Amino acid sequence: MSGERKKLSLVAGLVLSVSLTACSSPPLRLYTLDGPATTVPAPSGPLAQTAPILEISRVSLPDYLDSQDLLTRNGNALERSPNGRWAERLSNGITDLITVRLGTARPDVFVTEQAPTGSTSTSRLRIAITRLDIPTSGQASLEANWTYISGDDHIPTRTDRTHVTSSIMDNGTDAKVVQTTNDLINQLSKVIASSLPR
Numbered sequence: 001m002s003g004e005r006k007k008l009s010l011v012a013g014l015v016l017s018v019s020l021t022a023c024s025s026p027p028l029r030l031y032t033l034d035g036p037a038t039t040v041p042a043p044s045g046p047l048a049q050t051a052p053i054l055e056i057s058r059v060s061l062p063d064y065l066d067s068q069d070l071l072t073r074n075g076n077a078l079e080r081s082p083n084g085r086w087a088e089r090l091s092n093g094i095t096d097l098i099t100v101r102l103g104t105a106r107p108d109v110f111v112t113e114q115a116p117t118g119s120t121s122t123s124r125l126r127i128a129i130t131r132l133d134i135p136t137s138g139q140a141s142l143e144a145n146w147t148y149i150s151g152d153d154h155i156p157t158r159t160d161r162t163h164v165t166s167s168i169m170d171n172g173t174d175a176k177v178v179q180t181t182n183d184l185i186n187q188l189s190k191v192i193a194s195s196l197p198r
Contacts, residue, residue: 031084053123053151054123054125054196055114055115055125059094059095060127062130062132068088073135074135081177126146139166140167141164141165142188144162160192166180
């Protein structure tokens, strides 16, 4: 009987220890990029019927980045934040933000992630981010290429690429990782907007 009591007290101690550890860890924080908080007025009146449509495909990312993990790079190692996460897959958040930024930069174009049904002259934009490195300290960088496919058969398909950087401080805290990611995506959006045909 004393052996059973010993086991029970050990199990109770273990449960209490795990409970106390769980209570002492900081709560999980979810982060989004700037896009959802920014609205772009949709074209209205005659522009709504005549504006060219630009459909943005979901942005492609390296597999190890396309998750909800908040990652920083330390040399060759990737470190995951213990209590910070993206609120959605990173590719979805980046696509939303780029769509908003391009819509703001080009109010003459109806920029959307899903073209209206039956639209035949829709142009398409495919974006691939090939590198998105946010170090624990130092300079963050992003490399991307994109392809613009015009809805007009007489306009050739155009492919471009860019490399942008951003400085990060505070040893890569979660808030700084989010801020730096926003900055890199905003820079990329500006470069893409300037490359689109008028």
